[in-house]
Amino acid sequence: MSMFEGSDMIRSGFAAALLVTTAALISCAPASPQTEGEIKVALPAVESVDFIHQASDLAMDEDILYGRFPNGLRYAVMSNDTPSKTATLLMRIDAGSLDETDATRGLAHFLEHMAFNGSDAIPEGEMIKRLERLGLAFGPDTNASTGFDQTSYQLELPDVTDDLLSEALSIFRETAQRLTLSPDAIERERGIILAEKRARNSPAFRAQIASLKFQTEGSGLVESLPIGTVETIGSVTPEQFRTFYDAQYRPEDAFIVLVGDRPTEQLAHLIETEFADWTNDTAPVGDATLPPIRFDEPRFGAFFDPEVISSISLSTISEIAPELERRDTEANRAAGLPLYFANAMLNRRFAKKVRAGEANYTGAGTGVSDFFESAEIASLSVSGEPDKLRNGFIEAERILRQAIEHGFSQSELDEQIANARKGWEVAVQTAPTRRTSSLARQILGRFSEEQVMTSAASSLARFETSVSALTVEDVHNALREAWNNLDTAPQLYLQGDNVIEDPEAWLQALLTEARSISLPADIQTDAGTFAYTDWGPAGQIAETSTIEDIGITTVRFENGVRLNMKTTPYEEDVIRIRVRTGSGSAFYPQDEPAFGMQLGSVLGASAVGAHTADQLSTLTAGKTVGVGRGFGMRSMTLSGATVPGDLDMQLQLMTAYLTDPAYRPETLTSYESQIRSFWSKLDSTPGGAASLKVPSLLSSNHWSDAHPTETQALNVDLDALSAWYDANVRGGPLEIGVVGDFDEARVIDLVSRTFGTLQNVDGEAKVLPQTAINPVFPEGRLRPYRITHAGEPDTALLRLYWPVKDHKETLMDRRLNVLAQVLKLELNEVLREEEGATYSPSAFTSLPDTTPNWGYVGVSIEASPEELDRLTGVIETVTAKLATQGVVPDTFDRAMKPTLENLETSLESNNYWLGVIDEAQGRAETLDRHRTRDAAYQAMTVDDISVVAAGVFNPDAVIRVYVLPEK
Helix, strand or coil, X not given: CCHHHHCEEEEECCCCHHHHHXXXXXXXXXXXXXXXXXXXXXXXXXXXXXXXXXXXXCCCCCCEEEEECCCCCEEEEEECCCCCCCEEEEEEEXXXXXXXXXXXXXXXXXXXXXXXXXXXXXXXXXXXXXXXXXCCCECCCEEEEECCCCEEEEEEECCCCHHHHHHHHHHHHHHHHCECCCHHHHHHHHHHHHHHHHHHCCHHHHHHHHHHHHHCCCCCCHHHCCCCCHHHHHHCCHHHHHHHXXXXXXXXXXXXXXXXXXXXXXXXXXXXXXXXXXXXXXXXXXXXXXXXXXXXXXXXXXXXXXXXXXXXXXXXXXXXXXXXXXXXXXXXHHHHHHHHHHHHHHHHHHHHHHHCCCCCCCEEEEEEEEECCCEEEEEEEEECCCCCHHHHHHHHHHHHHHHHHHCCCHHHHHXXXXXXXXXXXXXXXXXXXXXXXXXXXXXXXXXXXCCCCCCHHHHHHHHHHHHHCCCHHHHHHHHHHHCCCCXXXXXXXXXXXXXXXXXXXXXXXXXXXXXXXXXXXXXXXXCCCCCCCCCCCCCCEEEEEEEXXXXXXXXXXXXXXXEEEEECCCCCCCEEEEEEECCCHHHCCCCCXXXXXXXXXXXXXXXXXXXXXXXXXXXXXXXXXXCEEEECCCCEEEEEEECHXXXXXXXXXXXXXXXXXXXXXXXXXXXXXXXXXXXXXXXXXXXXXXXXXXXXXXXXXXHXXXXXXXXXXXXXXXXXXXXXXXXXXXXXXXXXEEEECCCHHHHHXXXXXXXXXXXXXXXXXXXXXXXXXXXXXXXXXXXXXXXXXXXXXCCEEEEEEEECCCCCCHHHHHHHHHHHHHHHHHHHHHHHHHCCCCCCCEEEEECXXXXXXXXXXXXXXXXXXXXXXXXXXHHHHHHHHHHHHCCCHHHHHHHHHHHHHHHHHHCXXXXXXXXXXXXXXXXXXHHHHHHHHHHHHHHCCHHHHHHHHHHHCCCCCCEEEEEEECC
């Protein structure tokens, strides 16, 4: 009998992707109706089992195969064919920054980086190249991350051949046991780690860490941040690396997940072949844990920085419930539902005030979490303008106390139950076509959180059983219990951009004032009935045809509306819709740079004429409907996704968004508060400053790239917005793309009863004005442009741009995109691997089809300010070599292989097909781009890209931009 046949294989299931957050809240329930003794009798101790479902009464799904080898390594495999012929491979090591000492802070994360820097079988510098030759792109497909209690590695595999799966597993085995950890490689990687630390060190990040330190004071958590300290990153020795690696990377602390388009038994056998003989004779070390966090007295804290958005948080930190009351069981999931719904209804009330223009805060939210098994934290967070934040907090705190004292209405609970039920129903419907990468991450996440992977169907059944007896009193009691020490031990924390001399006294006075406000019950109003069910006589069909080679049915209605449909099997019971109509941003007023921002914000917040956004939330409860609006250069788009049972309401709602937009004055209150809250913070990072100032620079101050001032952004004219919409969107050409799992006849019928009823639909799009499509790239110059940011003094950004003045041909665009991938690989090798100068160099293109005589290839890296001149020279040496000597064949192959592998995968994406067909009648060139895509990339040669490089990388044309700190 083989070792595989003798392993302990256990079958389990998976949780619904659409309700991960819900399930996490439910499974972290603080109380169970069963007694501790009852649970102990029925279930074994967690420490005695290999997987949490062995210590739970939750039903298991037979689609997932769990197993454990005699050496202690655990795994989970699942057969899944969406997308076909692909797989996701993950490895979790039960070691993170909490396992470090004061002298080795950051070592776990540093070690994760070293996984790519050489092993017994793979020389330094070859692992990433080997993966690229297999068709994996570094970053999107090959990645890793380190947390407080775990390190995980990821490979997205473009095929499921034995050779590729074995190679991927072999690389993980090298990572798990055979890293070289050479002193020279460690030295080179120090600079990359420091560059990553520097890139993260923004005001927002520091504010987040300060808040975490306040909440977890005394636990040592903040002192164990995975990124480490400058001192330890610079001083950790090879011997310390080896000691940590040998002690922490061991089979009994490893968990491997492999999901892909192969039978589960085959996937498990491949893992066995590579990992079953892994042993580690080093003495193990105990798992690190946080000490219990509990505060029984009021506490006050503050953090000030001129670049952070102001907020106030109120929390209570309580003792964690016993393990048996937190274990993932049927009873505990049911017990967690009341608190989940209480938070959902509270957050609904916060949002309602913002939408009505009645709030002095811009955002507020509440929740309860189990924090690293060391505390239970109930929290309310409120953000807003500094001058209004005090009143905003008082309002939000009153809403919280109103709910604690008076509870909720039955109609509020019914709405949230309907939404949750719909989410589980959709999860059941879509379960057969869940994406492989998402499933693999769910399996890993559930394992890490000690939660059972239950099927969507069983989860829906448990949900129905639980809510059948749920009352508003249950929900009210759960909320009161969660906040039971609010009066005795409030934890109040201020984050602000203006220093307050005595923040503790200020916060104490604020809390006293908030508690002095009376608490009448929050009366909920009736939302009425949905007003857009009848659009009049159905429109008539003028013409129907098919485009055989792409599998599209096209319909033209007599009123001029065009409909393009493609049925696919890639998302069961999911229908994706995009409507393109009218004119877009090319027609905005040229002297109003804030116009697009204002239009999108007001239209988005105002919903439709007959219903406010808040009313729509109630009226669409239990429905999978929604509309997103955007403005491209040519047209306005409306987009949404739904399920067959809700398709009628989805199309009714989209028609209403088009024909009956609202411009509600009350939405300006929230809009203006948001502008005032963050406007001055936009340049708080190098990237933020670049996004503000570089676009205008690259277009020679073209009006479409002008960034508005705060005054311009705040100067909203609702009448002007409405007039522009009427003149540029209403009555314009209208084309609808529908992709997914649907009945074509039903779609045609429902479109005829909505969009098909409209009058005076123009069949021709407006010609783009020359003033909108004529930006000019500035002349190249040796001296860099210098702009400043308000962030950290040791952080800078380097950007280089090479103009592309003629990219009318689709083939040229594709070659330029491949050139950018080649450049990224070259820069990664030189700047990251050889120089250790930057964390993540990037190369990219901007090639808008609306401006065929303006575009660019660009490079962006973060670095220290004093390094920018030198690094500019390094980058230009790389591009000069590409221009004069051509592209190295191996580099070309490593750039092309992931591109070619992704072509086939994209054909199983509904989003891809929606982009192909949504303008199939109005702009047939979108179909031609698809038709020529695969052949164009497959025929590309290294010489093709070398010719393009020689034409693009002209040292006299490059634009150099330094984004430097103000201080």
